[in-house]
Amino acid sequence: MNTVAPAPAPVALRRSVELTVDGDPVIAPEGTTILQACRARGIEVPTLCYLETLAPVNVCRVCVVEVDGSRALVPSCSRPVAAGMVVRTDSERVRTSRRMVLELLASSVDLSTAGSDVHRWIEQYGARPERHGPAARAADRDHAHAGHHEAPAVGAAATVAQPVKRDNDQYVRDYAKCILCYKCVEACGEEAQNTFAIAVAGRGFDARISTEFDAALPDSACVYCGNCIGVCPTGALMFVSEHDLRARGDWDESRQEVTRTVCPYCGVGCNLELHVQDNRIVKVTSPLDHDVTSGNLCVKGRFGFEFAQE
Amino acid sequence: MFGAGGGTSSYEEIEQTDLVVLWGSNAREAHPIFFHHLLKGLRRGAKMYVVDPRRTTSAQWADVWLGIDVGSDIALANAVAREIIHAGLVNTEFVRRATSGFEEYAASVEPFTLAEGERLTRVPGDLIADLAHDYGRAGRAQLCWTLGITEHHTATDNVLALCNLALLTGHVGRFGSGLVPLRGQNNVQGGGDMGALPNKFPGFQDVADDAVRARFEARWGVAVPRGPGWHLAQMFDAIERTELRALYVLGENPAQSEADKHRTVRLLGELDHLVVQDIFLTKTAQLADVVLPAAVASFESEGTVTSSERRVQRLRPARRPPGEARDDIDIICEVARRLGHDWGQPSAEEVWDECRSLSPMHAGMRYDRLEAMGGIQWPCPTEDHPGTQFLHARLWEEDPAERGAAAPFSPVEFEPPLDELSDEFPVRLTTGRRLDSFNTGVQTGGYASPLRRPETLDLSPEDMAGLGVAEGETVQVSSRRGSITVPVHLDRSLRPGLAFMTLHFPDQAETNVLTLDSWDPKSGTAEFKATAVRVERLPGALEAQAVPA
Amino acid sequence: MDLSTTEATPSADERLAVDSVLGPPESGWFGGTRTALDGHVAIGGTALARSRRNLLLPALHAVQERVGSIGPAALGYLCTRLDLPPAEAFGVASAYALFTFEPGPPVVVHVCDDVACLAASGGDPAEELARRHGPAGSGTTVTWRPSPCLGHCEHGSAALVQVAGEHGGRGTLAPFAAGDMDRLASLGPGLELAELPVPLALVPQAGAEDTRLLRRVGRVDPSSLDAYRAAGGYQGLRRALELGPAGVIAELKDAKLLGRGGAAFPTGAKWEAVARNPVRPHYFVANADESEPGTFKDRVLLDHDPYALVEALTVAGVTTGAQKGFVYLRGEYPVAAARLEHAAAEARKRGLLGEDVMGSGIGFDLEVRRGAGAYIAGEETALFNSIEGRRPEPRNKPPYPVDRGLFDKPTGVNNVETLLSVLEVLSMGGSGYAALGTPDSTGTRLFCVSGRVARRGLYEVPMGTALGALLDLAGGVAEGRPLRAVLLGGAAGSFVGPDELDLPLSFEGARAAGTTLGSGVMVVLDDTVDMTAFVGRVARFFRDESCGQCVPCRIGTQRQEEVLGRLAAGRPIGSIADELAILDDVDQVMRDASICGLGQTASSVVMSAVRRGLVATGAGAGNGRRP
Incomplete structure (x- = not known):
């Protein structure tokens, strides 16, 4: 936004912090996320639930990275960088989790019209959705009640399949x-x-x-x-x-x-x-x-x- | 405001303000994306008052909704002003340094006690006081309005009454504080910018200013009349007087959009020559001697438009216009050529560059800069100027020379709506927009809106019960000018005695048969917002079932 | 906001239920009768709506209890009252198992079929119930449904009875036999909840001198404030007020008290972080959403010593600068809810809660909020969301609760056992308390001993007590049968074998053995227990209780259950190794990439069982069931 008249600066001048990503030193403005720091370095981090115009909800977990000192992996889309942070974006643990997130999704969701990146990542990370078995018969998901659970069909993988909803003109x-x-x-x-x-x-x-x-x-x-x-x-x-x-x-x-x-x-x-x-x-x-x-x-x-x- | 014909603030500022006063504006439906910015402000903790006769979808977001009687805006504004003065909340330093006429103004609002405000607006005096105190005390405050302020016979005075409040409290010229008239069409601001006003050249330069006129005359090589032209309402009066005999209408549909439709159509028919340049064969075009089919500006043309935050942005053609339709510039240049003036075949950018050379506030807005910056807010006087986020910062300058001319208070008198309620016409009909439709519906009629429902006379549950009418039952609505039939619709946002219609479906229900064409002598806007009507069941209508209140 | 709610008119009962929580409507715009003034004024707004949203869950409870289900008209009225979008409210309500949305029988009997009862009773009660009363959910006046752990594990069986009506509510039957269902079915809607007997607390150590947290249980009238005070009650608060916040925090640090909720975070440090946070207001929350299968300690303490929590939470409030506290109590504990409410009311009457606590000039009060059948709501950030009227989904951390917790304000949160231990620290002094237990795990610890054991019940032993010693205290394995394993820590814990009975029950001891004390669960398993069914029930539990927010847990718990089902049926896809590889991968992604502790531990029991050969994999390990 442009201004000539004095406006209170909405964002104070931000300091930079230095961290390590995949062994290389990286300088990133304080308050930016690991994801932003990675993208600025040209490191591809897959994302599904992230969008730059929305506050991160970090639910898909495909963007996880390994951060030294953190027991679990960390969602890069929402975790701010910190000085001295050591980040690994391509460790075995990271690759396993990304592969499994993609595999679990692909085994339960029709991704046929998802963006081409998704299919590339599935390939790249070696997800094998088929190993969970053929799709189970579609359930009535709209009336599923919390806690009322039937045992899954043996030999089939539950999916989110259900009829298309078309109830208006747009x-x-x-x-x-x-x-x-x-x-x-x-x-x-x-x-x-x-x-x-x-x-x-x-x-x-x-x-x-x-x-x-x-x-x-x-x-x-x-x-x-x-x-x-x-x-x-x-x-x-x-x-x-x-x-x-x-x-x-x-x-x-x-x-x-x-x-x-x-x-x-x-x-x-x-x-x-x-x-x-x-x-x-x-x-x-x-x-x-x-x-x-x-x-x-x-x-x-x-x-x-x-x-x-x- | 204070000489510049545009809103003072930017959308970003309403996200960062402390208090929003939405006055005569249903932005939730009429300006939905502006309302997104407003909601960000509310989510950040801003408080909001909404002043509107109806508890609109916008008003439903308000901390406090003030449901004033239609047309009592000046009474409310003056009562708020008096309370600010009496509560010691005037920004005295700002008033002393940057304004003029305070004493006279203060005297003019003195009769508007809270009790008098309550009597005239029907809003409780303590809530008027709350609004006054919150507006007076807010660190930052945005005062926004739309046609609820301007579609009255006192349109200009209504605006001035609001401007006075900003001057009183210093809520103008600072980031987050300002006056925001929301524009109803994508280039109504740009039309003003470009001099589509009876007394202005592009850039709001006065035609009466000899130096300005000389620059335009030198550039154009013709003499320009010194006096102002007519505004729309004056044009129709001039037709009536047979002074105006030919009309060239571009992209307007007065046969349906003007108040008192019967008179409008009669007068258009009395012209010697009517040319209509439009993308549709509108009702007005059907009356024309010549119709010039135009390309759709937003989709098929190159050009610029100016938004409600004074941001000039580029239009780009995405598709070829159908049939013989042509770009507006092509048509106008062709008309000029046939009238004996060969202007060549200028591109939109060349026309714009000519405008920039004559309008200082647009001078820095090169096409490539508009492109790169996602639009630029005027004034932008030079090609290295970033544009202006908010206007009138000068009023806060320490140095009197930089502060410039004082902003004058404008005492305004309260006058109730012209179309008075009576035993014969006891119901106040007001008009407005719906989210999915636009103006007379010629553009929005073409898409399948899941929200669309036909025109109705919207009534309060109490009035429906009182009339004994059921949802969807057709009734007769009559004003002093005419009568139409229309189905009724229950609307809980209305109180007893207040009815609502849109202007979106003139083919189905000609709301403007009912409205009054009395216009504000200063702005030329008609009083669409306040009509006195009578609602009657049609003879032979089935006995309605009881309507739940 | 510009709400769009149903046109359906709520019934008188639905209105009464909602109004019983929210009071009468404020105006015609928010559910009341339209007045002339309403034509010119409406007071509403985002701040007001935000401040009232936390009443959503209590109001949903009220409707469910009075009407028996939450239909569109009731939800519409509730949303109009709260200025809350119906889709949001439905999203919240549908995350809880105890809310229903379609009319059903007014009496619903939720019968526990979870691991502790399964181990104790040797089978699934569903089969017999279905045979005698039809499938789950059937019937017109009374029905039954299987339920996850109801926190009465020491009885070996339990049922939660939900009755809809003007005097509707919940009651518990424990133990619960199939014959009880016959009796309930014959009573039908005439069932008076008040006539259900309060389940006993089985505390075999009752009266023993060396118990601290349990010393009043069963001996002091839980309804009498005077009795509580006569038994030493409110000495802790008096001491805390003498010491002041810094003094209390110093004692907690000296005591080296670690949180009993599972994460073993130092309590003194947590309280200090809240106390020092400059942002106001502060909140303190007692996490009594005890839902970990096999856990019943909070229930015993709150049913039988409710004043202790009221006092302890007050200590927490005055120490951390919180003037408002919440007890988030699981919805399946109706007795505890009533007794806590009563205790708080009594304390309020005597100036022990309110604007001037014990004449100190410091204000503190508390509210009891009930959960509605969601294990995940026990996760502290999901718990905040639940109180706030949002879906009980865990939040990403950081920020931590001491910085942004309940209502996004600095919040302390401890579980019931930790808070009650604070009273012991104040009573004994920090160093005195630290002398109990081990150097790194101070004090005493409660253990919920259930399953195939001679004397099931709640036990209190010093930290560091050997697992075998506790088992002996409980009389050893039932009927003298051989011990197969002990499930330690709950559904998120792991198995310990009969060769590990010298395991010291301390944080460091459990950690060294690769297990966890968790919530103090100890389910004893002998050779009669169907381990395949047992582990399958744990898998089902997590699949049912996952909030569904993150991919690893939402789909991982489903796939985990599917693999176990195939293994149990002897119908693997590919080889057994392929199936185990899936379990391993699912385990990794859930542990590494889930948002919260539920997902991160949802494979713990399954993997522990697989590694110990406790489940049938078709690869040689039998299920160990008695022939």
């Missing part, structure tokens, strides 16, 4: 693809939209994203801002426009151009990214790195483009 929710990264809950809640239409319900393996009593979205608090879809890393939440083009086999990102412009509605000045395929707008997103929107939009900006299509 969203498709396919929770068989949900890795429970909490991003949608955060975006719908305190981190952005503050509508709180969805939350994590149930617990343990039965934990799931849900409205109250699994109400259909039109009966919920949802205001269709699409900010949950904007942050979903696996395609569990998808716009109908994209979902249907994919279903028809017509979704082709290589034919799409993304153009940044300003929303045609109110005077706030939200930046839009228009995804255009064959001269048609097929999806609207918002840049994470613009401080007006930080990736968020409202229902008009997100969906109100049809007037411009032939």
Whole structure:
């Protein structure tokens, strides 16, 4: 943000701290996270539940690193750097945990529309989801009750499979693809939209994203801002426009151009990214790195483009 | 504010403020992403007052909602001011150094005791005092408003009444303290910036200023009239007087958006020549002699728009316009060429560079800088200037020379809405926006909004019970100007005697048949917010079932 | 906030239940009748909503107890009252086993089928209950459900009875026989909870001179403040006020008192960190969410010596500068809840709680908050979330509770045994206390001895006592059968073999042996116990009780249970080695990468059993069950 007039500096000048990452000395500003320090060094640390516009919830645990003096591994996305810290990002323990996090997810979640990074990591870390057995018969997850538990089917791996939810004109929710990264809950809640239409319900393996009593979205608090879809890393939440083009086999990102412009509605000045395929707008997103929107939009900006299509 | 036609603050500041006063603004629905910034402030611990006749979705976030009677804003503002003065909460040092006219102003608000404030607004006096004390004591305070302030016949006075409060307490010109009018359209601020005002050149430069006019005349090679033009309401009056005979309308739909629709349509029909340049064949375009199909600015054009925080940002074409539709610049230049002035085929950037050369507050905003910086907030006088986060910092300067002209207090009189309630028209109808729709609905009608429901007359549970009408039952709504039929909808945010409609569905329910076209003589805004109506069951309507209160 | 709640109208009972906790509605905007003033004023806001959210769990309890389930109309009304989004409230409520969302029988009997009872009774009660009363959850007026440990392990069987209605609530039957279910079923909704007998506390040492924490149990009237004072009560608080905070902390340091909750953190250092934190206010929490299978010590202490916790928490408050304390008590302990509430009320009447504690000018008061069936809520940061009305999910640490705990303020949290030990430190003096036990593990320790042992019950021995000596104190293995193993520390602990009976029961002794004292659980297992079922029950416990927040524990506990199921059925995928490799990998990721202690120890018992050959793996080790 720019200013000419004297403003109280929101962030005091930050000191730097020196730490060691994979044997090399690294200087990082105080208050930054291990993840940021690693990325600044070009060290790839896989992440699933992390997004730069949301406060870290550190639940996926795929970004763990080894820190000397810490009994357990440490989530790099949320742990601030400290002077003298010795970090290992590629130790045997780290690789095992990352492999297992990816394997456990891949053994229980449909990752077919997850980003290409996820599939690369699964390969790279040698996850073997198939060793847990064939998928068990889908359970009624929406009505699973905490503590009411049946013994698992012998020889099959429980999954989060369940029917696709399509109860309105703009969203498709396919929770068989949900890795429970909490991003949608955060975006719908305190981190952005503050509508709180969805939350994590149930617990343990039965934990799931849900409205109250699994109400259909039109009966919920949802205001269709699409900010949950904007942050979903696996395609569990998808716009109908994209979902249907994919279903028809017509979704082709290589034919799409993304153009940044300003929303045609109110005077706030939200930046839009228009995804255009064959001269048609097929999806609207918002840049994470613009401080007006930080990736968020409202229902008009997100969906109100049809007037411009032939 | 105080000479510059834009909000003083930035969105970042509302995240960092201590007190938010949202006055006549339902930003939760009308400016949702601004409300995200506001919510960050609330989450950080800011307190919020919302002043609105309805307990809107925005008001539901307030620590205190003040449900004033429609149009009693000045009474409330003046009562708040008097309480600030009597409680010793005036920022005397700021008032002494940076303002003028305090004594006269203080005298003007003196009759507005808390009791008088309560009588005129119907809000308890102790809560008026709470607002006064919290605003007076806050370290930082943001006062934000929208059309609830400006769609009144006293629009300009309403704004001045709020500005007076900021001057009284020094809540302007500092980080986190300011005055924030939220703009209803993506370039309504930019229209003002570019001189789409009867008395201004681009950059809010006065047409009456000879030196300024000389610069424009030299650049353009034509003489520019010294006197101001007409604003919209004056134009219609001029049509009525047959002084104005031809109209070139760009991207407006007055046939549906203006108050007193019957008169508007009649007057448009009386013109000798009507040209409409639009992306839609609007109701206004259907009345036109010539229609010029335009490209969609946000999606199909190059250009800039200015937001409510004075940030100029670039539009970029993402798709080709359909059929014969053309970019606005192309159309205007072609019209000029056919009128005998060949302006060539300038690009949007070339037009912008000409503007920058004439408007000092835009001078530093090169396209590549706008691109790299994600937009720049005016004023930005030079190409190494970072833009301005908040306005009027000068008022706090020690040095009188740098402090410049004092900001004047503007005593304002309270006048109730023109369309008075009576036994014949006992219900106050006010209007506003819904989250998923926009203005007259021509843009938002095209997408499948899961939230959309048709136009209704929204009534309090008490009034529905009193009328004996059921949800969805069609009623007749009449004002002194006309009558429409519309289904009713129960809305708990309303109190007895207060009704609400939107303007989003004119094809279904012509709300503006009811509204009054009396406009503020200073700004030209019509009083959409205060109409006196009568609600009646249609003859032969089924006996309604009991409506739960 | 701009809530969107159901249009459904709550029933009179639902309103009454919610209002019994929240009081009558403040205005027409928050659940009351609309008035003319409401047309012009509403007082609400994020700060107010934040300050009231902690009433969510008590209000959910009220609805569940009065109505029997929490339906949309009740939740909608509750959310309107609290200005809380229904999806959030549902997310919170659905994390607890004791809340239900669809109408069901008004009487629900939760029958313990957990490890201690399984070992003691030699089988799963579910089979007989299902045969006589239909499958779990069936029935119209009375039903039964299997339950994790109910904390009455010394009785070898137990049931928690939940009754819905105007005088609804919970009661406990321990021991519990299938015949009791017949009796409950015949009573139906006419069941009077007050008529259920209070389960006895089995304290074989009762009256013994060398017990300290147990010395009043069973001997002093738990309802009488005078009796408590006559038995030495409130000497500790008097001493603490004399010493002042620095003095108390010095005594705790001299005593070398370590926390009894599992982490063995020095109590003096913790209290000092809270006391010194400049951020205000401070809070102090007594963690009485005793849910570790095989643990019942808090229940015995709180049922029979409730004033001791009230006093000890007051000492903690005045020492650490906390003016507000909470006892977070597991929801399955109705007797303890009533007796604690009574004790606190009596103490308040006598000026031992309130604005001027014992005439010191220092203010302190406490509230009892009940859990609702979630083991994870015993994790200290999950416990804070639970009190705050959020999902009982552990928080990432750091920040630690002494910096940002309850309501994000500096918070001290200790378990019941630790707090009561503080009274002993004050009574004996720090160095006197340190003379008990071993140099590194001072004082006495409570052990919950259950399973196949002659005299099940709660024991108190000096730290460092040999495992075998404690077993002898309890009369040895039941019926003189050979000892197979002892589960030490609970579901998060591990097995100790018959060749390790000289293991000293101290922190350092357990650590050296690669095990943990945990919550003082000692489940004695002989050759009659079906170890495969036993270990399988532990795996099921963790899969059921995982909060589901982090991937390693959420999916790891599921996969662990699946592997054990395949091994038990003799149907491995691939080789046995492949299956053991999965267990090993799951163990590693859960230990290394889970957020909290639950996940980090969820494989502990399973791996201990595998390494000791206690479970059938198809690789030669038998299940050891008596033929």
